[in-house]
Amino acid sequence: MAIPELSPAQACTRLTHGAVLIDVRQSHERAGGMAEGARGVALDELLADPAAHLPSQRQELLLICQSGKRSADAAQALLAAGYCNVASVSGGTVAWREQLLPLVQPLTDAAEQDFFDRYSRHLLLPQVGEAGQRRLQRARVLVLGAGGLGAPAAFYLAAAGVGQLRLVDHDRVERSNLQRQIVHTEASIGQAKVDSARERLLALNPTIKVEAVPMRVSAENIDGLLEGVDVVLDGSDNFPLRYLLNDACIQHGVPLVYAAIERFSGQVTVFDAGRQRGVAPCYRCLFPEPPDPAFAPSCAEAGVLGVLPGLAGVLQATEVLKLLLGIGEPLIGRLMRFDALSMQFRSSRFGPDPHCPVCAPGAPFPGYIDYAAFCRGS
Incomplete structure (x- = not known):
């Protein structure tokens, strides 16, 4: 089944009508800025137990990631799990930023923000990630x-x-x-x-x-x-x-x-x-x-x-x-x-x-x- 895709502007409008926007990126990626109104739930956490984060299968759900691929994959998985009103934000947070839509900075202290900013390229590597970077830190x-x-x-x-x-x-x-x-x-x-x-x-x-x-x-x-x-x-x-x-x-x-x-x-x-x-x-x-x-x-x-x-x-x-x-x-x-x-x-x-x-x-x-x-x- 084809996954519905919305533009960032359309997603922003749907938020005002009660849709729930989930940012499925990892925490270190979200540290660089999230779409305003989004909740951060990493993809693996979301798919491991969808009901813990999304109790209603009828709620309108919008998923966003960095460029649109992970959110589309997540939407497909949620549809298979019984969620019937799911869409992906096309172009992800990159497109959201390019279209000058509002972004927010997740709440974090200065040291954590420095960590996520400074090592952002390491954190993108599966062989390193946040756990590996913390290991280097110790x-x-x-x-x-x-x-x-x-x-x-x-x-x-x-x-x-x-x-x-x-x-x-x-x-x-x-x-x-x-x-x-x-x-x-x-x-x-x-x-x-x-x-x-x-x-x-x-x-x-x-x-x-x-x-x-x-x-x-x-x-x-x-x-x-x-x-x-x-x-x-x-x-x-x-x-x-x-x-x-x-x-x-x-x-x-x-x-x-x-x-x-x-x-x-x-x-x-x-x-x-x-x-x-x-x-x-x-x-x-x-x-x-x-x-x-x-x-x-x-x-x-x-x-x-x-x-x-x-x-x-x-x-x-x-x-x-x-x-x-x-x-x-x-x-x-x-x-x-x-x-x-x-x-x-x-x-x-x-x-x-x-x-x-x-x-x-x-x-x-x-x-x-x-x-x-x-x-x-x-």
């Missing part, structure tokens, strides 16, 4: 390093609404950083990187918390830094720190999102051996021994294309959000390599080392070692 992420990788990654995590970011870095901003560490500005030179980053992140999203920790990470303080953290993002640039961070994340059962860059190339992966022993590999499984320093120069020694850490950092931020939301396929057991000059991405799989001294099933935690000596080969 999440805590440790970003180790406020430099080339940490700068873009932290920017996007802050924008995405990750509720608490713990930034750890002992360095101060130098002019040479500004070519790639986009969280800092000329005015930040000489300032602690974590303080500079905190200012910029809160300017972008004042609803989150940013904890600035101007500290050199060591075996003595790593456990405290990992306390209460859901995911760790590794923006470090030296091998002793990477091995320390790997071991600590296994000990605490926290996933670790890793990246490294050099000149025009980079690599990204996710280590989650602490929660998935024998299934997910760790950093030591991929790199049992540190490379010869001659073959792994730092950016200060070899140089780096300014945009390259941005590319790697954004990939890291993407993996962090996937882990927090429990969506997609994280890069666990997959190493993503990319070459900016040829703009090619290659993914290769690697598995856990059954003899790994840190993450092998049943292996007791060996404790933290002298990582600098380990990386020197002494």
Whole structure:
């Protein structure tokens, strides 16, 4: 049976004659404005128990959504359920707004309105939605390093609404950083990187918390830094720190999102051996021994294309959000390599080392070692 459709102007007229208008959009969509006189009842709630919201099957019912499709589907379902006087508003709230018909803002406090406005594009994604965004709001992420990788990654995590970011870095901003560490500005030179980053992140999203920790990470303080953290993002640039961070994340059962860059190339992966022993590999499984320093120069020694850490950092931020939301396929057991000059991405799989001294099933935690000596080969 064809669903009757009314224009927004016709629906507005019918309201004055006693029709009931139901907005079937989700609450975050209605936060942007509803047709005046409409009641908000999300589509799934309405169809789950129509009688709870629409006791009379003879009442004239008008349904409206964003563009008209969901309301037409809902009207069809209500007709099948015995409601005999149902119509859909053609063009939905978009057309209602375009025709300058009256809109109202649902009653909500300022913080909730900010939430719905700020994350409106996330809220439209079925994989995120309001529940997922609330999960991000409660999440805590440790970003180790406020430099080339940490700068873009932290920017996007802050924008995405990750509720608490713990930034750890002992360095101060130098002019040479500004070519790639986009969280800092000329005015930040000489300032602690974590303080500079905190200012910029809160300017972008004042609803989150940013904890600035101007500290050199060591075996003595790593456990405290990992306390209460859901995911760790590794923006470090030296091998002793990477091995320390790997071991600590296994000990605490926290996933670790890793990246490294050099000149025009980079690599990204996710280590989650602490929660998935024998299934997910760790950093030591991929790199049992540190490379010869001659073959792994730092950016200060070899140089780096300014945009390259941005590319790697954004990939890291993407993996962090996937882990927090429990969506997609994280890069666990997959190493993503990319070459900016040829703009090619290659993914290769690697598995856990059954003899790994840190993450092998049943292996007791060996404790933290002298990582600098380990990386020197002494």
